[in-house]
Amino acid sequence: MSTKVKSNAFLVAISAVILGLIAGGLLMMAIGSNPFEGFYYLFRGGLMSMERVGNTIATAITLMLVGLSVAFAFKTGLFNIGASGQMLIGGLAATLVAHYVFLPRVIYIPVIILAAFAAGALWGVIPGFLKAKFNVHEVVATIMMNWIAYWSIYYFIPAYLKGPSLETESRSIAIEQSLRSDWLTDFFGGGYINLGIFVAVVAVIVVKYVLDKTTLGFELKAVGSNRFCAEYAGIKVNRNVIISMMIAGGLAGLAGMTFYTGYSRNIQIGVLPSMGFDGIAVALLGASNPIGVFFSALFFGLLQSGKGFMNAMTDVPPEIADTIIATIIYFTATSVLFSRFWDKVGKRKKERNDARTAKAEAQESDHE
Amino acid sequence: MSNDKDMKTLFRTYRTPIIVIAVLLMLALFSESHLIRLIIPYAIAYTIPLLVTALGGLYSERSGVTNLGLEGLMLVGYFASAITIKFTEQISYSLAIPLGLFIAVIAGALFSMLHAFASINLKADQIISGTAINMLASALTVYLARTVAGSGNVRIMLGIVRQDIPVLSKIPGLGTLFFTQSYWSTWVALAIWGLSWFLLYKTSFGLRLRACGEHPSAVESAGVNVHKMRYFGVGMSGALAGLGGAIILVTYSGEFNGTVAGLGFLSIAALIFGQWKPLGILGATFFFGTATTIANVSQVIPEFGVIPPVIFKVFPYVVTLLALVVFSKRSAAPKAVGEPY
Structure with missing residues (x-):
């Protein structure tokens, strides 16, 4: 089958x-x-200029990392529906680094990546641990973690990172501290394009390598295809469940970094990022294969970034x-x-x- | 010794009424406290949509189909009732609300058929299908709201008016807590709860439905059509989740705003927390309702002022996680839930 x-x-x-x-x-x-007109403007909105193409890619970067996160968990037979919460926490960690850590660019970028990965991994490893140790269903656990992240951010941002004018978002990080980069921005003629593009591409390659070429990947997939069989073969199922959720959380944390310190430069409160759920679509359409995730993220990125232009040109609401x-x-x-x-x-x-x-x-x- | 044993069996047989009476007595004892008087009416209002939706989940899961789409189905009911009421309330206010609830039930049931078809006929992954239902509902309802009502938010003029129940509200203690200023939808929901308990546990139909979630092949060999039973289970979950969403609109919200903010997922948690049993679900949802109320009113109550509000907000979710830790080891989940047949 x-x-x-x-x-x-x-x-x-x-x-x-x-x-x-x-x-x-x-x-x-x-x-x-007219659907032909609608689709015309939808795709035109995502592709008509270099800047728009850059924005499409910037949207796709986040979706790609969330898609990888969901796909990674899928491979171990786990359903990570908590990418939204992991994104928020990873994004918060990245934002804190951007506000308070000042280092040369070469050291700064690895530091912010590590911080976001670690924070997301922490949010993912809790449901993983509960699943392995107490058989708590990861779907319910990750959803609860989403709401815990949502409310924590809701109170943390106004208390510690309040913006100058609005109560509902954090103060913006300095552009030099964000993932935006001059040469990329110049190349695409402005827009939201940022260094996350390299993070996402490297993540695709690393995940592909880990899953296909390492013992860890083999064990994770073995647990996913038949955990009893894997246990019988001497694979530590619980350990793999925990590791899988940890890495999945970390990848979603990176997605949060690319979104909150690359695409935008602040965190809005009272919003669970919808990319956390769109990433499920990315993983499914990509058949949980990193290469598939790469292309399906680009496709969904195109839909998401073109919808605003379509809405401006036609009567079709962006929710299409x-x-x-x-x-x-x-x-x-x-x-x-x-x-x-x-x-x-x-x-x-x-x-x-x-x-x-x-x-x-x-x-x-x-x-x- | 034997006396002790008798007491134990007696307690086990009448466990349900004993717990209910004990809780009611406790509340009656404290009914003079202003805190209880402030919290309980809101707690009931927040409990009812959760209760109705979790009952829907009970039908579905007992018949053997996991329904992660409750959140989306609630949203469908929320939207359907808002549109119906918006366009009929000018004609007749008294008819608009019952009609809105009715349309929400129908809309929820119809929408749930997508999930039923995928998980029963096509043997799809029920968790993915449920997720698709959630995403489809949240995109489609806002899309339709924008085109039909001109905005993503649909406001109704007037919800259900709170009323005193004639005789019962005069009972000292409990009467003032439960029977004054109540929504009629609350009593409809409790009636559904009672009827569901009766249907699932006291009729042969209920036995068959529950058996479909435990051992479908045995039920099939006894001549019962498992697919039909599961369609009924999922359809009920859609209908009741739709009603739950509509009740949010006509009681405390008054406006469709494109999200039910995780209440559908909380209902699923209540279902697990309540160990897939009607009384357990009632208790779990009432607990969540109370926790939400305390979180919402904590700022205005001096007793709670010292505790940061974030603690109250995350409290229901943290407790759910802890409860799952306790209950998941010896899970009472229907044995065949989530498995295609």
Whole structure:
């Protein structure tokens, strides 16, 4: 079953995307808008200038890291729905570093990365520990951790990092202390593009390497595919569950860093970042494969960054992008449907080929 | 010795009424305290949407389907009732609210069919399907609100008016706590709670439904259609979560704003905390309702002024985690929950 699904993961993903876009088109038609016009402006909004392309990439960076986080946990059979909270805490750690730690750039960047990773990992390791030690379902535990992060930030920011004018956001970090970089910004002609792009790409490569080429990755995947079998083979299941959630949390923490100290330069309170949930879509569409995550993050980044322009040019509300993403998740979840469909197509093609060769053979034998 | 044993069995048989009476007596004893008088009415108001939604989750999980989409289903009901009431309240105020609740129930049940189809027929991962339901609901409701009502927020003119219950409110102690200034939706919700308990535990239909969540193949061999039962379970969870969302609107919120702020997830936690049993759920949701109320009113109560408000806000979630630590080892979850059949 799993090998069969894997073999047509790409077809499943493409089918889900097409169906999601069709559903989005129908919704645009339902409110009396022209779907072709809507999609035109949606994609144009994400791609029409270098700056817009930079913004699309900047959005995709965060989604990529959250997607990696969710995918990493998936590989160990865990569902990390707590990326939002891990992003908040990782983002808070990065913001604190940006406000109070002043170092040469070469040392500063690793420090802020480490801080964000560690804070996110802390938020992820708690549910991992509860799962391993007390069998607490990680879905409920990570959701509770989301709300604990939400309220902690809600009170921490006004108390310690209050902005000059608004009570609802932290004061902005200095631009030199953010992940923005002059040459990148100049290259893209402005926008939100930042050094997170390298963090995300390196993370994709490292996660791919860890999962495919190391003992740790092998153990994590073994626990994910059959934890009893893994236990029987002498793999320490609980330890792997904890490590998996820790790394997943760390990756989400990095996502928080790229968002709060790269894309934006402050933290708003009273908001659970929606990218934490969009990352689930990224991981699912990418079939939990780091390379798949890379491309699906770019695609969702495009939808998210183009929606504002589309809303300005047409009557379609920006939530269409989120609706399309949610529809894509639903269709990925029901991918059995497409797997069956593509299997049937494959089988029919094979049958046809078989019939053709049989016929040819029969004709040949007739000639003889 | 035997007397002691008798007492034990007696307690075990009548555990439910004993606990209920003990809690009510406690509250009656302190009903003169201004703190209790301040907190209890709000606590009830916050409890009811959680209770109704968690009951919905009970139907679904007892039939063997995990429903992580309760948050989204609540949101669907929240939205459906807001739109219905907004467009009918000018015609008839007294009809608009019951109609809004009814439409919310229907909308929730219909939306839950997406989850039912995915998890029952297609044997999809129920957790992912539930997550998709949540995301779809939160995007779609705001999308529709913007196009139908012109804004992401939909405000209604008037919710349910609080009323005294004629005779019962005169009872000293408890009467003033529970029967004065109450919403009629609260009594509807408690009636649903009672009926659900009866349906699930005192009828053969309920036995079959619960058996579908424990050992579906055995039920199937006894001639019961497991798929149909599970469709019923998920449909009930959608209907009740929809009602829960609508009750938020017509009692304490008055405005659809695109989120139910985690109440759906808290309902799932209450379901686990309450060990998948009606009384447990009532207790767990009342606990969460009280905790939320204390968090909300803590700033205005001098007794709580010394404690930072963040402690109160994270309290329900931390306690849920701790409760899960205690309860998860010997989990009373239906054995076949989450497994496709």
